[in-house]
Amino acid sequence: MSETTVMGFHYTLKDKSGTVIDSSVGGQPLVVMLGRGHIVPGLDQALPDLGVGDQKNIVLSPDEAYGPANDELRLKVRKDQFPPDAQLKVGDQFQTQPEPGAPVFTVMKIENDEIFIDGNHPLAGVELHFDIEVTEKRPATEEELAHGHAHAGGSCGHDH
Ligand SMILES: [Zn+2]
Known part of the structure; x- marks a missing residue:
């Protein structure tokens, strides 16, 4: 039985030409439960190999991200x-x-x-370039597993 992991990370997302699409830098890191489809498939696959403090550039084809434009x-x-x-x-x-x-x-x-x-996702057909810096990596808590999502900073922040 494999353990469910929660990871926190800062990211800067750019397209192929280097234009910044989105970034968490300067704000709160994104904290996610892995393997639940909360992030694009390519990130879900790449993140488990990283540890706290790791910085990595991850390039995802549209198939690993938001899919081809239809x-x-x-x-x-x-x-x-x-x-x-x-x-x-x-x-x-x-x-x-x-x-x-x-x-x-x-x-x-x-x-x-x-x-x-x-009706395409705005990033469908786009190759994604992520600069990732991992800030947190830990097993999901029982409460997180029950809710099905990560609780950044130990609190839920959602209504259930
Ligand atoms: Zn919750």
Whole structure:
């Protein structure tokens, strides 16, 4: 039986060209329970090999991260297919189905009566470059295992 590990780490996420997409540096490290799909698959696989204080550059192909971009999720819909009171603007996000895992669509462009929406994750098809510095590595506590997620700083921070 393998033990469930909680790891804390600072990260800077860049794309292939070096543009910073996101970073925890200067704030709180991200603390996650490994192997639960809380982070992209490539990170879930790479992190267990690291120890506290380790710094590593991890490059993930789209398949190891948010998957390839899917053209079938780029749709053009007519404005009258939305509720009349929907005040849509570029950048708005919505789900077309109520399931938690359903794609989130983003409004990319509005032209007259046509709305262009994209259900891909914003990072689909993107190669991810992570600079990781591990700050914490420990077995999950019983409370964390019961909740199914890590508790940064020993507190839950969620309503259950
Ligand atoms: Zn909790």
